[in-house]
Amino acid sequence: VTTVEAAGSTFRPLGFSSVALPPAARELQAEVRAFLAAEQPRDAIGTRVDWYQPSPEFSRKVGARGWIGITWPKEYGGGGRSMLERYVVTEELIAAGAPVAAHWVADRQSGPVLLRYGSEAQRRRFLPGITAGEIYFSIGMSEPDVGSDLASVRTAARKVDGGWVVSGRKTWASRAHVSQFMIALCRTEAAGDRHDGLSQLIVALDSPGIEILPIRYMTGEHYWNDVVFTDVFVPDDMVIGNPGDGWRQVTSELTYERSGPDRFLSVLPLFVALIDKVGTRPDERAAASLGSIYAQLWTLRRLSMSVAAELDRGGSPRTEAALVKDLANCFEGLVVDASRDLVPPSARESGDTFDRLLDDGLLSRPAFTLRGGTSEILRTLVAHGLTSR
Numbered sequence: 058v059t060t061v062e063a064a065g066s067t068f069r070p071l072g073f074s075s076v077a078l079p080p081a082a083r084e085l086q087a088e089v090r091a092f093l094a095a096e097q098p099r100d101a102i103g104t105r106v107d108w109y110q111p112s113p114e115f116s117r118k119v120g121a122r123g124w125i126g127i128t129w130p131k132e133y134g135g136g137g138r139s140m141l142e143r144y145v146v147t148e149e150l151i152a153a154g155a156p157v158a159a160h161w162v163a164d165r166q167s168g169p170v171l172l173r174y175g176s177e178a179q180r181r182r183f184l185p186g187i188t189a190g191e192i193y194f195s196i197g198m199s200e201p202d203v204g205s206d207l208a209s210v211r212t213a214a215r216k217v218d219g220g221w222v223v224s225g226r227k228t229w230a231s232r233a234h235v236s237q238f239m240i241a242l243c244r245t246e247a248a249g250d251r252h253d254g255l256s257q258l259i260v261a262l263d264s265p266g267i268e269i270l271p272i273r274y275m276t277g278e279h280y281w282n283d284v285v286f287t288d289v290f291v292p293d294d295m296v297i298g299n300p301g302d303g304w305r306q307v308t309s310e311l312t313y314e315r316s317g318p319d320r321f322l323s324v325l326p327l328f329v330a331l332i333d334k335v336g337t338r339p340d341e342r343a344a345a346s347l348g349s350i351y352a353q354l355w356t357l358r359r360l361s362m363s364v365a366a367e368l369d370r371g372g373s374p375r376t377e378a379a380l381v382k383d384l385a386n387c388f389e390g391l392v393v394d395a396s397r398d399l400v401p402p403s404a405r406e407s408g409d410t411f412d413r414l415l416d417d418g419l420l421s422r423p424a425f426t427l428r429g430g431t432s433e434i435l436r437t438l439v440a441h442g443l444t445s446r
C-alpha cells in the first residue's frame with residue numbers, strides 16, 4: 058500500500074483495479090441473456106424501476122439454473138463459481154428488471170453471512186433451500202429511531218434455558234411478510250463499548266409472538282414491514298457465531314449489500330426507455346446528458362467489478378464498497394432527474410413504458426440515498442477508510 062500526501066494529510070489510496078471478465082463469465086452472461094429472453098413474455102421483466110418485485114416462481118427458475126448462491130461451495134447446493142461470475146448474473150438480472158426480490162437478500166447477504174460465520178448445522182439447514190430459490194430471508198437491522206447508528210439497537214435477546222427470548226421492534230424489514238426467516242441484530246448483553254454485546258439471531262418469522270405490520274411504499278405497494286417481537290423464543294442453535302460477535306458480522310455483511318450492480322442498475326430500464334424516447338437524433342443538450350450518464354454507468358460498472366474481484370481474492374473492501382454505493386446512489390438519482398428534464402410533461406405519453414418507469418423512478422428516488430446506508434454515513438466511512446492505516 059502506497060500513501061499520498063495532500064494538504065498536510067496522509068491518505069491511503071483505494072484498492073480499485075482494472076478487471077476483465079474471464080471467458081467463463083462471458084459464456085455465463087450469454088446463458089443468462091438467453092434465459093431472460095425466453096422468460097420475458099411470462100414474467101414482468103423490465104417493467105419496473107428497481108428490483109423490488111418478488112416472484113417465487115421466477116426465483117425457483119433462477120435457482121434451478123444454479124444462479125443463486127453461485128459462489129457457494131457445491132456441498133451446500135452452491136455453484137462453486139467466482140464473484141465475477143456472480144457479478145455477471147446479478148448484472149443481467151437487474152439490468153433486465155427481473156423480479157428477483159424474493160431470493161435477493163438471502164443470495165446477496167444472508168447466505169454469505171451463514172457461510173462465513175454460521176455453524177455447520179445452520180449452513181446445511183438453510184443454504185440448499187436458498188440456492189433452490191425456496192428459502193427467503195429478511196434483513197433485521199434497523200429499528201424505529203435506529204438506522205444509521207446501528208450499534209444503538211434496542212431489540213433485546215435475554216438468555217433463558219435452551220435459547221433466547223427476543224423483545225423489540227425492527228423496521229423497514231425487507232419483505233418480511235413473504236420471507237420465512239430474518240437475521241435480527243439484537244443486544245444480548247449490556248456492554249461498555251456499544252459495539253460489543255450484539256448478536257445476530259436467525260428468527261423464524263412464523264414464531265409465536267411475532268407481528269408483521271406493513272409499511273406501504275409511496276407507490277402504495279407493500280415491500281417493507283415493521284416486525285414486532287414480544288417474548289419470541291429463539292433456540293441456542295439459531296445464534297450466528299458466538300454471542301457478542303454481531304457487530305463484526307454486520308459490518309462485513311454490509312460490504313456485500315453495498316457494492317453490487319443492484320445499486321446502480323435499478324434505473325437501467327428507465328435509462329433505456331429514455332434513450333428510446335429521445336430518439337436517434339437527440340439535440341446537443343440531450344446527447345451530452347445521455348453521454349455523461351453512459352460514461353458514469355461504465356465507470357460504476359468497472360468499480361463494482363473491481364470490488365467483486367477483491368472479494369474473490371478474500372479481501373474486505375469496505376471502503377470501496379461504501380464509495381461504490383454512494384456514487385451509485387447519485388447515479389440512480391441522476392437518471393431520474395435527466396429523464397424528467399429531457400422529456401417535458403408535454404412530450405410524455407400517459408401510460409407508455411417511459412411514462413410508467415419515470416413515475417416509478419420519481420417515487421423511488423428518495424429511497425436511493427437511504428436504503429443500505431445514507432450518503433452521509435457512506436461518505437464518513439470513505440473518509441475513515443482513506444485516513445486509517
Ligand SMILES: Cc1cc2nc3c(=O)[nH]c(=O)nc-3n(C[C@H](O)[C@H](O)[C@H](O)COP(=O)(O)OP(=O)(O)OC[C@H]3O[C@@H](n4cnc5c(N)ncnc54)[C@H](O)[C@@H]3O)c2cc1C
Pocket residue numbers: 195196197198199200202203204205206228229230231281424427428429430431432433434437
Ligand atoms: C427503501 C428502504 C429499504 C430499507 N430496507 C431495510 C431492510 O430491509 N432492513 C433494515 O434493517 N433496514 C432497511 N432500511 C433502513 C435503512 O437502512 C435506514 O433507513 C438507514 O440506515 C437510515 O436510518 P434512519 O432511517 O434511522 O435515518 P437516521 O439514521 O435517523 O438518519 C437521518 C438523517 O441523518 C443523517 N445522519 C445520521 N447520522 C449521521 C451522522 N453520524 N453523521 C452525519 N449524518 C448523519 C442521515 O444521513 C440522514 O440523512 C431501508 C430503508 C429504506 C428507505
